[in-house]
Amino acid sequence: MPHQRFQSANIKPRYTKGLISALGVNSAYPRIPWIAAWWSAAFPGFGHMFLGKYLHGFILIIWELVVNSQANLNKGIALSMLGRFEEAKIQINEDWFLLYMAVYVYSIWDSYRCAVEVAKSHVLAEVEDAPVTPSEVTFFDVVILDKKNPWIGAIWSLLSPGLGQLYAGSTVVGTLVLAWWIYVAYKAEAVRMWLYSFLGDYNAVAEMVDWQWFLFMPSMYAFAIYQAYTAVIESNTLYDIEQIRYLRVRDENLSQQKTVANNKVQIIATFEHSPFVEIVIHEMEKIGVPKENIVAMPLENLKASTHILDSLHSVDGRSLLDGAMLGGTIGMVLGSIYGFVLYLGPIIWGLLGLIGGFTLGLLIEIAISKGQLKLFSPKKSEVIIQVTCNDTLQEQLIKILKSGKAMGYLVVPQRIDV
Template sequence: MPHQRFQSSSINPRYPKGKISVFGINSVYPRPPWIAAWWAASFPGFGHMFIGKYFYGFVLVIWELVINSKANINMAIALSFLGRFDEAREILNEDWALMYVGVYVYSIWDSYRCAVEINKSHKLSEIEDAPITPSEVSFFDVIVLDKKHPWLGLVWSVISPGLGQLYGGSTIIGTFILGWWIFVCYKAVAIRSWLYSFLGDFSSAAAIVDWHWYLFLPSIYSFAIYQAYSSVNENNTLFDIEQVRYLRARADHLAQQHPADDVQNTVQIIATFEHSPFVEMAIHDLEKLGVPPHRVVAMPVENLVTDTHIIDSIHQVDGRSILDGAMMSAAIFSILGTIYGFVWYLGPIIWGLIGMVGGFLIGLTIELLFTKGKFRFTSRRKAEVIIKVTCQVSLQHQLLHILKARKASGFVIMPQMSESV
């Protein structure tokens, strides 16, 4: 149990759980270190961005694009996979390549180390149970911590990397990814190549595309999709945590009051809600209706371990998602499909997409095989907040109207029990 509970979000915690600002939303979340290390290996900088160290990520992404280009690393890798080893050695710039190796290894090691440290900070922030400011208003933007749909973030990133991050409230991250995506697509002549591929002119598509720059795209695309999905989930979790702490603080405050109320001619109604802004709106509406605050008891439900489900929301305490392996496999097979697509009939675009979809399904299958216990395709609907209202019988109809308008999952009118002396 937490050692203390703050009642004011103005208190600065020693171990903050999350931060909301004009630059976006960031949180201390228990992300698996080995997944951070893998994304760093896929593209230096992505491992740090995955764990929320965005400035480190920006520096390393810029470094990767510059030094990789100078050393011709991508071309050397592609030629090596195609068995053209002499050409790979000839095209590789050894001076720049030696500079590349040290920072590449550091990126993997440091992303793993930082993930471990952030996990420790997460545990300390849970012990401190410090508050989170749920909104930020500035001259440039209005940032509100609210519930969003993770799959919408994923879909927007499929349309264009960066859009999913903007949807999730990460302004700087979305702008950075979108900007680099446009730049790399321009250097790779990717848009024209995609057009030729979808028109069936595969030879022209392979002829005009810049191999070196195009090989950056599968990693950027896969990471943008996964990061948008996971960041929206993490922001949703941060919203739940903030609301849980608010409701606990409210309950503690009301528990200190002991009013002597007349309980005659009253009715008790219990309603269930999912975590959302509607919970606090409902409480405000009930108090505005005339129900005393101490007669509106709102408490969060403690979550128990649930079955694994494919379309998960990364709500596990260890930060694991069943889509982790699927997206990593998608990135690997997308790169391989792109490389071999330069010499196969359908070209690098089509084979890259085939590799991404096929890799996703392979990774998902492996995850499911190694997942212990039963799993479901989707998660069960959960009631996460219980509100108990004691009010005059005359207010019952209006109270039920408020609960329906504020999206209560369900309600029950408690039967009147005779008091025993």
């Protein structure tokens, strides 16, 4: 959150926190550099997409699909891990393979570097308390920054990669992820493989699969789920940042120092960050409460414990799913490869590998965190509203607070000096 209040609405900040448009929502959200590097190692371009550098990521993903397929690299990797080293050597196209290595290393290095730079930019934007436009209406779309559940985004991408990105508000990203997934699934014969796997015809699955294209799918599938989850987290955080700035600027523009008369009442209520905060303020003004008598300010919450699962109103990106999804990706790749020689086939073993790797990664993260762990992130009181008004408006104000989803309220008793 901002290190200082925004000093003047006329000052134009040099760094931006985020942007929303018909193309999608993006933000300078700080991410752990080694996680960005890992996703680039799993699939060049994913690390840059993880950081919001989508154009850079798109270029590297297209490069990976073209050069990797021309070099037969995935097939060589699979044969090598199955111990068929001579066959792996024959499969590799050396000319394309030599082109591959430099860009592969670059994608890992550059995603790590970019993660560091984005974190610096985020800190500077916080210092300046840069504003964010909360909505945009164009001929093509109506884009509104709002609170969403990251798990719903993950579930939609679990059903079909790309849908979670569309839910998160990333229109272009979701469209391209859907397109990549459809193309790779078609080349790998994945839909028929899925069907025959669950019908129990595992021999037919092994015969029809295209190893080269099929091995793109575990990384793409796991990343689509994870990226949808984190995209919603970033959008929710951007919403909180925007509303905090709005409340602080509003407070600076209004005089709060008013003497409370005997016929006045003070009510204090707490809220989570949501559109209801601003709706409640406007409703209070509509029934006659002066603007200067409504104090609405964000709270500075104390540092929370590490938790596994984020929720709709308590999203900060500090859960343990980073390591769990990395483990799930590795497990799905290994399950898919060894599934070619095991009874249940690559589809079933790939899914089992995803579940097993996710569980193992989560257990490792829990062991590292030791006793500082909670399962769910707790709800936090994020905004406090204090209103001073005539006592005749008390009941109306309480109704407004209840309809506006206040977490709680207090009618401050008036003390008379003796």
